[in-house]
Each structure stands twice: as structure tokens, then as C-alpha cells.
Amino acid sequence: MSNYPSEPEFEQAYNELASTLENSSLFQQKPEYRTALKVVSIPERVIQFRVIWEDDARNLQVNRGYRVQFNSALGPYKGGLRLHPTVNLSILKFLGFEQIFKNALTGLNMGGGKGGADFDPKGKSDAEIRRFCVAFMRELSKHIGADTDVPAGDIGVGGREIGFMFGAYRKIRNKFEGVLTGKGLAWGGSLIRPEATGYGLVYYVGHMLEHYGAGDWKGKRVAISGSGNVAQYAALKCIDLGATVVSLSDSKGCLVAEGDNGITPEDVKAIADIKVKRQALTSYDHQGRLKWIEGARPWLHVGKVDIALPSATQNEVSKEEAEGLVAAGCRFVAEGSNMGCTQEAIDVFEAHRKENKGDAVWYAPGKAANCGGVAVSGLEMAQNSQRLSWTTEEVDEKLKNIMKDCFFEGLETAKKYVETAEGELPSLVAGSNIAGFVKVAQAMQDQGDWW
Template sequence: MAILPTEPEFEQAYNELATTLENSTLFQKHPEYRTALKVSAIPERVIQFRVVWEDDAGNLQVNRGYRVQFNSALGPYKGGLRLHPSVNLSILKFLGFEQIFKNALTGLSMGGGKGGADFDPKGKSDGEIRRFCTSFMRELGKHIGADTDVPAGDIGVGGREIGYLFGAYRKDRNKFEGVLTGKGLSWGGSLIRPEATGYGLVYYVDLMLQHMGKGGFAGKRVAISGSGNVAQYAALKCIELGATVVSLSDSTGALVLDGAEDSFTPEDISAIMSLKEKRKAITEFSGNGKHRYIAGARPWVYVGKVDIALPCATENEVSKEEAEVLVRNGCYVVAEGSNMGCTQEAIDLFEAERQTKGSSAIWYAPGKAANCGGVAVSGLEMAQNSQRLRWTREVVDERLKDIMKDAFEAGLKSAAEYVETKEGELPSLVAGSNIAGFIKVAEAMHDQGDWW
């Protein structure tokens, strides 16, 4: 009932959550939660609007803009804005639905939402992007606010776009408030915010490794997809902790290291950051001869033996066939830096391996838990804005670590309580995280009369 036949991404996200709830003992112990799931699957509000702007040649252009305000039971709607030609209502509903439970796992007062437009910033001038952002915010600004809905960046929306959007809101609404996160440091931004998703992902995986008895990152081989913000800072943190990073990628293809001892270096990552700031592809990364470029490919089947795989690009970027290769090559941790980075078939494979191979199995962590560090520091930015303060880098980083630990332990606790696990079997982080986030949201909705 909550899903339209033209919404495949949302259907996938909904089914992934609903299936894990059904396969646990949650509904047996609390059958009333079925009603909560039914209610929470429908957004509180969907806003769609046209965005009319002028290109550099003086021609009128028009795009579709959206904001899905999915659930506000835990706080103001919170979630990114995506600018990409693929943006449609199904993708934004899937992202917003995931965001509800991801935000719940942070323990902060944030609801879930998502938005964006089918505008492509690639190849556009600064002036064109500024004019688009001004027009986009002219409509979006009617529906957001520091205590109502606080968007952030996502694919296609970086510091430049956040600046243009915030400036348009400030001038149009005559308010300087924490209405967006990811802001510049001199006008309300937070330290560690650019790094937060990538750093948080690595902190989460470190907790997984410790729980498995495999130590930390030192000496581990790590495959990473993507080369944007999440991948960049995940790679830098892995390298800092002593790991060997063997791959990065973008929409044009993958960069893979051939030598068993070779690793991307901080200098390599810095060079790739510079390319991405200029909206250039990794094909222009020269490197030092260690890197093999594979056009049109994702890295998973080319990286050889790896210990850890971190999908950090986009949704459904690890297929069942690629998952099988990772398993054969000895990978024992897969954690999503992207949202819904693995297909359902890949997740099913990882979960089957976890259930049959005991402590030697591959362990999968879903994005709503493993990549919640980004929105967590967005929440910390909101707190700093409310106090008109800026915390130190060390304070924000420590709070990020604590939040990732709480999210990890919440998943373990809920899995132990509601998921049948054999002796020696690793707990299901996907089921545990889904249940922990869902219960928190469902209880808040019940207390506020959204279901009874």
C-alpha cells in the first residue's frame, strides 16, 4: 500500500527493513509494531516544485525539485540534498526512509528526510550553479528551518552549493540560522564535518574488527569504491591507521593497485581531491605508475585478496556476483559508506555466509549504521549553531567516535534480543541495526499519537 509500482529503489529499501523485522522475533513479542511499520512507510509530506533558472547563454532552463519530509517524530527532518540527473521520487523516498532509522541510531534529535533535483552540476559554470541554487531555494525555503527541516549536502552538493543555498535562504527569509549543515567554518560550520562520514565508517569497522578478534586496521588490505568525500576521508583514515588502500573509483571506472605491497598514499588522495574539486574524472590522475585504470568498472573483482571492502560510491554498487568474488578472495568485513551500497542479493549472500561459517564468516554492516557519522556531525553542527559556539576538532572527533560506538552496540544489543543466533555465530548487524532504529522511531511515534 505504501509503495507505488514505479518506485523500485524505495521498494528495495522498504523490503530490506520489513524483511529483517519479519524474520526476527520483534513482531512476535510486539505485534502492535506492524501498525507502526505501516504508518512509517508513508512520508509525512512530499513537496515537488519546478526550478526555473537561466544559463550563461541567457536561455531558460527548468528542473524538477523535491523535498521528502518523511518522519519528524525524533526531531526536525534531517537529510541531504542531491543534485543529479537520476534524481526522482523513488530514489529520494528510499534515501529519506533510510535516513529515518540512520538518524535514530545516532541518538540525536533528528527526524528523516531527503531532497534534491534532477539538475546536473557537471559542466556548469559557477554562475549557472549559483542561479540554479537561488531559484531552488526560493521554493525550498518556504518549507525548511532550524526547527523544521535542516538539509545538508549529498551527491552534487558540496561546500560551494551549500554556500549558495544558505546565502539565498538568508537573504530571502531575512534569517541567519542553522538551516543547512555542511556550512563554511566562518559562518556556522563544524570542524570534522567534511571528514565525518568517512571517519565514522572507519571507526565503526574498527569496532567490528575488535569484536571479531582481528585487531585494528594495521596491516589490513582495504578496497574502497568511490572517490568523493566519503571515499577520500575513509581512505585517509585507513592509511593513518596502518592499512593498505588498494582501490578507488568513480563513474568512469576504477583505479586498482597491482602490487601486493603498494598502497594509495595521502599524497595520492590529495591529488584526487584536487581533481574532484574541479569536477574532473579519476582518468586524469597520473599517479606514479602503481595504479591500473579499468574503464567502466567497479573495483571489487579486480582487487584480489582483501580483508575489508568499503562501498562508498552510490546505491547497489555491489552485486551478488561481485559479493561472491569478495568472499572467495577472503574478505571478512563489508561496510557501506554509501546508502544501500549492496544489492539485496549481495546482502543475502553475506548473511548466509555469516550464518554458516561462524567466527570465520564475512560480516556485513548496513549503511544506516556504518555511515551514520556524517549526519551525526551534522547534528553536532546543529547543536553548535543553537549555542552560537564552535567546538574544537578534538571534541567533535571524540563525540563522533562515541556516536559510532553507540550505533554499533545498539545493533549488537537488538540482534541479541530479537534475532536467533547459533553459538559462535556473529550477530546480524543489518537486522540488529534495523530493529534498534525502528523501535526508537516507533516508540516516539506512539507516544505522540501517530499510531495506537
């Protein structure tokens, strides 16, 4: 990966996948897959464009827009649009690369892609966001379609932005089609889509708990980072299943529940209202029931927890924080965010898994644990293709089955390709990486992308 010295996030994502493939028996059993890895690591297409829009003061503004169409061997490119000042090509290539294998693990016909712009929606009026979204879609619409590339939301892109973009696409292309997911329910959206990533994360960890012999969620203490869509719905589902949620966070710091207290559904709903207004957690009046820690992530401040769910952004658990979680008795770590743990943190968890067997930390990577969001996006695409709407119960049941299949596919693949000592838990990161990679590589070979 020395060809990408200025793309650290993408290099990290590539190395994380490549190292697990190298350390398994996959290349010994199927050496031809080394060729597939070389091919799959280069996007099929990278689109970069300028976005010119006008602010409320009638001043011209310009941003960089992107769409990385990484791999379409399994279906149309599928992945979110991120609006955030940190957006650059490295971040979008990392996210698009992860998306390929995440989408493969859902079992649905979706390729991998990612896009967005270095536009910051915070502090912007509705009119400014609408003008930006229309200008952004004016260029992006040339490159997407229901059978080509179906973007969704990501950081900075919620229902409002999807609505503005869909309306612009409809006018520009004169087509009403399933070109975006996360749409409003009245115009092609799916029930459970907003909740899907958080719910799916909890369903996945439920299988980890059961397989580990740790029972169910009742009585478990859970640390969650982030306070956006994923964190909110993961927290609500954990509480609903009998767990105690002890933290939420944002870029300014973290809220921690001390003692026997936990974050309540009322807290989560109030925080959701704050986040819709693009306000920081500091504006939430919790009336002294929670502790605010400025400029910190929650991991070293939550005390003893059973489960950690990083659900904010990439690289939000460091080596030191991983060691702190292990020392505090945490035994399950599953990523609600993409690449939520640094490689050094993953190494801490994986070393503990190998050395401690029955009392080990078990780590699940985002490409498996948080694939519920894109899974329900895929279900939204299916409903759009059939001009149908499924009930909440139907979508939720399909989501549960997808997360179950994703867990067991990673588990069984790890047993097949990764040497595991007696009594040792299989590596979910290796199993998930290998399972997703093999599925995509085989489809690419069948279609002549490598030989």
C-alpha cells in the same frame, strides 16, 4: 509495497527493513509494531516543485526539485540535498526512509528527510550553479527552518552549493539560523563535518574488527569504491591507522593498486583536487603506479582484501561481486554509501555469516556504518543553537562515541530479537534495522501518530 510499482529503489529499501523485522522475533513480542511499519513507510509530506534558472547563454532552463519530509517524530527533518540527473522521487524516498532510522541510531534529535533536483552540476560554471541554487532555494525556503527541516549536502552538493543556498535563504527569509549543515567554518559550520562520514565509517569498522577478534587496522588490505568525500576521508583514515588502501573508483571505472603497493595520501589529495573540478579519475596522472580498469567497479579486480567499503552510490555491489569478495577472503563489508549492496549481495554475506561462524563475513549496513556524517551534522545543529564552536578534538571524540554506541546498539538488539547459534556473529543489519525502527516507532506512538 505493490502500491509503489514505479519506485524500485524505495521498494527495495522498504523490503530490506520489513524483511529483517519479519524474520526477527520483534513482531512476535510486539505485534502492534506491524501498525507502526505501515504508518512509518508513508512520508509525512512530499514537496515537488519546478526550478527555473538561466544558463550563461541566457537560455531558460527548468528542473524538477523535491523535498521528502519523511518523519519528524525524533526531531526536525534531517537529510541531504542531491543534485544529479538521476534524481527522482523513488531515489529520494528510499534515501529519506533510510535516513529516518540512520538518524535514530545516532541518538540525536533528528527526524528523516531527503531532497534535491535532477540538475547536473557537471560542466556548469560557478555562475550557473549559483543561479540554480538561488532559484532552488527560492521555493525550498518556504518549507525548511532550523526547527522544521535542516538539509545538508549530498552528491553534487558540497561547500560551494551549501554557501549559495544559505546566502539565498538568509536573504529570502531575513534570518541567520542553522537551516543548513555543512556550512563554512566562519559562518556556523562544524569542524570534522567534511571528514565525518568517512572517519565514522572507519571508527565503526574498528569496533567490528575488535569484536571479531581480528585486531586493529594495521596490515589490513582495504578496497574502497567511490572517490568523493566519503571515500577520500575513509581512505586517509585507513592509511593513518596502518591499513593499505587498494582501490578508488568513479562512474568511469576504478583505480587499483597491485602487489604490495597502496594508494597514498598524496594520491587521495590529488584526486580530491580533481573531484572539486568535477573531473573524472581518468584525468589523474598516477605515473603508472596504479592500474586503471575502464567501466568496472573494483570488487572483482582487487585480489585478496580483508575489508570492503562501498562508498560510491546505491546498489554498487552485486551478488556476483559479493561472491567474489567472499572467495577472495574479504571478511568485513561496511557501507559508506546508502544501500551500497543489492539485496542479493546482502543475502550472500548474511548466508556466509550464518554458515561459517568463526571465519564468517560480517556485513554492516549504511544506516549504521555511515551515520557519522549526519551525526556531525546534528552536532553542527547543536553548536548553531548555542552559538558555539567546538574544537576538532571535541567533535572527533563525540563522533567516536556516537559510532561506538551505534555499533553496540545494533549488536545488542540483534542478540535480543534475532536467533543466533552458538559461535555465530550477530546480524548487524537486522540489529541496526530493529534498533532504529523501535526507537522511531515508540516516539510516534508516544505522540499519537499510531495507536
